[in-house]
Amino acid sequence: MPYLIRGYFRQDVAQARLQLRPGHIRHILSRLQEIVCAGALCGEDQRPQGLFLAVGCTDREQAQLLIADDPYYRAGLFERIEIEPFLQFVPHPNPRILHEELERALQSATMAAR
Template identity: 35%
Template sequence: MPYFAIHCIDKPDSADLRAANRPAHLAHIDLFKDKVLVAGPLLRPDGRTMGSLLIMEFDDRDTAIAFANADPYHQAGLFESRSVTNWHKVLPAG
């Protein structure tokens, strides 16, 4: 089954919007926890959150996009940009 990288950059000055939607965002991901390879926030050099990166396994890109569209962060308008890209795991092998 293919992997997809979901790369999201927050809109400027959106920390409150991110915090308000974090519990729903985590609950959404938890529904698909068996599909998650890695997931977590992207950080600025000073440690503040600036976006999200998830690498997840889906049957196809349309299913990955549907997952990303249903994310409460996306629905709340948190992201300035978002991409859903096919990704191939090479290392570690296995």
């Protein structure tokens, strides 16, 4: 099952993050086979406040190992890390998945209304 990893930076790490960024990018490049999607979590000012990784790991432990190997993590830049499983619908191997989910949701709503 895929996992979503969110790492939130401590307030005082902007300079350290910039220095570690090449290593972080190398880490991401080395794990591309496991990464479904990744990016920065930004504030309204567009400054990075953290990162997210959607990863195709087999379990939570594998997801934890992936983030634990990141230079940002090893340097202690994160205030907190959140790891949770998620169900990926887009993109999905079944191109009709959202239509099927809509049909199920409509059936459930109809049953609940009775």
